[in-house]
Amino acid sequence: MEGPSSSSVPTASDAPSKYLLPSDSDDGIATSSAANVGARSHVANKEPMEKEKQQSPMVLNVDPDYDYDEEDGGSCEEDQRGTPAPISREIVDGAIARRSRDRQISPGVKMSIGNYDDMEDDDEEVETPEEQKQRFLASMKRIRKQPQEAFDPPEDTEAMREFINRQVNDAMMFNRDNHIDYSPINKPKEAKIIEGYLWGGIIGTGSYGKVKEVIDIYTITRRAAKIMKYEKLRKIPNGWDNIRSEMSILRRLNHRNIVKLIEVFNLPEKGKVYMIFEYCIGSVQNLIDMEPAHRLSIGESHAIFLELCHGLNYLHSKRVSHKDIKPGNLLLSIDMTVKICDFGVAEQICLFQSDGRCTKVNGTPKFQPPECVYGNHEYFDGYKVDMWSAGVTLYNMVSGKYPFEQQVLLRLYESIGTNPVEMPTNVELSRDLQDIIQRLLDKDFTTRPNISDVMQHPWFQTGFPEDQGLGRIMERMRTGDRPFTMYPSLQAMYDGAGSEVILDEDGNELILPPPDLVKRGTLSLSSFPGFRTLEKRPGDGPSPSSDSGVVAEPDSSGDPLRRPSSRSMPTSAPPRPPSQAVKVVEAVAAPEAVVEAPEVQEEAPQEAPAPRRRGKRSLFSCIFRSRTDSS
Numbered sequence: 001m002e003g004p005s006s007s008s009v010p011t012a013s014d015a016p017s018k019y020l021l022p023s024d025s026d027d028g029i030a031t032s033s034a035a036n037v038g039a040r041s042h043v044a045n046k047e048p049m050e051k052e053k054q055q056s057p058m059v060l061n062v063d064p065d066y067d068y069d070e071e072d073g074g075s076c077e078e079d080q081r082g083t084p085a086p087i088s089r090e091i092v093d094g095a096i097a098r099r100s101r102d103r104q105i106s107p108g109v110k111m112s113i114g115n116y117d118d119m120e121d122d123d124e125e126v127e128t129p130e131e132q133k134q135r136f137l138a139s140m141k142r143i144r145k146q147p148q149e150a151f152d153p154p155e156d157t158e159a160m161r162e163f164i165n166r167q168v169n170d171a172m173m174f175n176r177d178n179h180i181d182y183s184p185i186n187k188p189k190e191a192k193i194i195e196g197y198l199w200g201g202i203i204g205t206g207s208y209g210k211v212k213e214v215i216d217i218y219t220i221t222r223r224a225a226k227i228m229k230y231e232k233l234r235k236i237p238n239g240w241d242n243i244r245s246e247m248s249i250l251r252r253l254n255h256r257n258i259v260k261l262i263e264v265f266n267l268p269e270k271g272k273v274y275m276i277f278e279y280c281i282g283s284v285q286n287l288i289d290m291e292p293a294h295r296l297s298i299g300e301s302h303a304i305f306l307e308l309c310h311g312l313n314y315l316h317s318k319r320v321s322h323k324d325i326k327p328g329n330l331l332l333s334i335d336m337t338v339k340i341c342d343f344g345v346a347e348q349i350c351l352f353q354s355d356g357r358c359t360k361v362n363g364t365p366k367f368q369p370p371e372c373v374y375g376n377h378e379y380f381d382g383y384k385v386d387m388w389s390a391g392v393t394l395y396n397m398v399s400g401k402y403p404f405e406q407q408v409l410l411r412l413y414e415s416i417g418t419n420p421v422e423m424p425t426n427v428e429l430s431r432d433l434q435d436i437i438q439r440l441l442d443k444d445f446t447t448r449p450n451i452s453d454v455m456q457h458p459w460f461q462t463g464f465p466e467d468q469g470l471g472r473i474m475e476r477m478r479t480g481d482r483p484f485t486m487y488p489s490l491q492a493m494y495d496g497a498g499s500e501v502i503l504d505e506d507g508n509e510l511i512l513p514p515p516d517l518v519k520r521g522t523l524s525l526s527s528f529p530g531f532r533t534l535e536k537r538p539g540d541g542p543s544p545s546s547d548s549g550v551v552a553e554p555d556s557s558g559d560p561l562r563r564p565s566s567r568s569m570p571t572s573a574p575p576r577p578p579s580q581a582v583k584v585v586e587a588v589a590a591p592e593a594v595v596e597a598p599e600v601q602e603e604a605p606q607e608a609p610a611p612r613r614r615g616k617r618s619l620f621s622c623i624f625r626s627r628t629d630s631s
């Protein structure tokens with residue numbers, strides 16, 4: 001059978017109209033008709049073809065007389081120039097008809113485009129599903145049996161690396177001049193020191209940002225740094241106002257049951273604000289989650305509730321309503337003191353107000369009282385809000401349940417507003433405990449007890465043996481899984497080259513600091529000034545370390561014991577070399593005194609550069625001035 005010539009190429013008008021786009025222009029049609037786009041090797045002109053492809057990709061011009069089945073069985077392959085041979089239903093139908101005619105196959109045989117092989121097998125008997133399955137399994141077996149080239153990766157030794165390096169370079173696979181670095185891809189993170197804090201890992205996440213563990217390198221004290229991005233604060237409704245308020249309130253508080261805000265600084269370069277808090281090992285929520293039954297013993301709950309009430313008593317005496325009391329906002333310090341945290345929605349109640357009237361409704365829905373969520377009160381009392389939330393917290397701690405639980409928020413609010421409080425059925429509660437819960441969850445806030453009433457309650461006054469209360473918690477928290485997130489940073493600092501590894505009596509490795517930390521028998525303050533601070537305090541007399549031959553060298557300011565705080569000294573970078581830290585710290589704001597950090601006793605140095613100080617002050621003085629003015 002003769003192949004089609006350009007003269008026998010059908011025009012677009014010959015092509016079935018269903019393959020033509022209605023928008024095809026005459027121009028496009030003419031172009032397409034010029035192109036001989038039959039089966040492979042029948043492309044007359046590639047250029048117009050490409051043009052056609054761009055203009056009218058749906059136009060398929062075929063020669064119905066050409067035997068596309070010739071030689072290659074009409075397979076839809078690319079021609080020698082790589083141009084795919086277009087095909088149409090027309091061609092396929094023609095081919096089927098011809099094959100059917102030649103091979104006496106019923107014309108009703110169904111055939112899919114491109115599956116010409118079906119026609120080769122048409123004499124075969126039709127496989128039953130079982131046969132198909134067996135064939136499939138047999139082919140799978142065959143595939144699995146394919147001999148696989150044994151490939152044992154070479155041992156990752158220095159010699160092997162060297163060998164591979166040589167092979168690759170000798171084979172000229174790469175430019176010999178290029179140094180090929182075979183060092184591990186995941187390089188250990190470098191230790192980061194910013195504003196005198198060595199940074200560790202994330203220990204918590206809140207709606208405002210991450211909380212990371214840090215070490216104050218001047219006092220070698222663990223701290224928690226809450227990091228908030230400007231961008232996020234802008235996005236959160238009242239975000240800036242809330243953190244201003246949180247800072248403003250926290251700076252005035254000083255109580256063992258309130259988390260201590262050590263200092264605040266911002267890095268405009270990074271667009272972040274940092275709040276440094278005393279470090280806590282977990283929250284009451286963590287404690288509840290650790291328990292299989294998701295509840296605490298009565299003794300533990302009592303101990304925590306007592307501490308919570310002491311904290312609330314102090315807060316209310318300072319005219320502060322927290323408004324978001326819940327187990328997640330009760331932290332536990334290493335000595336098992338409960339610390340109320342997260343003052344983001346707390347409100348400072350006006351000094352000239354005789355009651356705890358508040359204006360802004362905030363908090364966590366399950367812990368909010370009816371007067372805040374049900375809308376049948378003209379105002380609400382912030383102190384009484386805290387009492388209700390303390391009641392829900394107590395209920396949750398002893399039972400693992402909530403007094404009001406609904407999936408849909410509106411239903412939850414309705415339930416809080418109207419449903420009576422029912423005692424949990426999964427635990428047995430004493431009469432006193434039930435009574436205190438019922439009183440705290442009084443829907444009428446005017447009759448709800450205040451903090452001093454609660455502290456008079458018989459259940460509050462009950463004594464629980466120490467081993468049933470915080471003692472038991474301490475035991476569990478100490479043995480719990482509490483990762484020390486500072487480890488990688490400390491390792492990066494001290495596990496470096498040059499460290500001398502010696503073994504202790506039990507054969508454990510002791511890693512000594514690299515030699516650059518210890519200069520001529522002197523512990524270098526430039527590396528960790530806190531060592532010096534711990535060794536010698538003013539008036540302590542001779543340093544114990546001097547006896548052991550290790551003498552601290554004075555730092556550049558002349559007083560090695562001073563922590564160059566960001567609040568008192570703009571260039572508060574620790575006097576250590578890493579360029580990153582220095583760079584960052586140079587740009588760090590030195591806010592006006594925000595919080596009195598207990599460990600900073602000394603005065604700010606006189607020589608602080610004035611212009612930078614002004615600039616740095618502006619943002620934070622702005623923050624605090626606005627809050628102070630309003631409160």
Ligand SMILES: Nc1ncnc2c1ncn2[C@@H]1O[C@H](COP(=O)(O)OP(=O)(O)OP(=O)(O)O)[C@@H](O)[C@H]1O
Binds near residue numbers: 204206208281
């Ligand atoms: N001082 C701290 N010590 C240890 N962990 C802390 C400390 N402060 C906060 N965390 C952890 O970080 C988490 C988030 O902190 P925080 O509640 O202050 O952030 P937030 O953004 O205000 O959260 P929220 O979404 O509740 O408003 C806490 O649940 C806690 O696990």
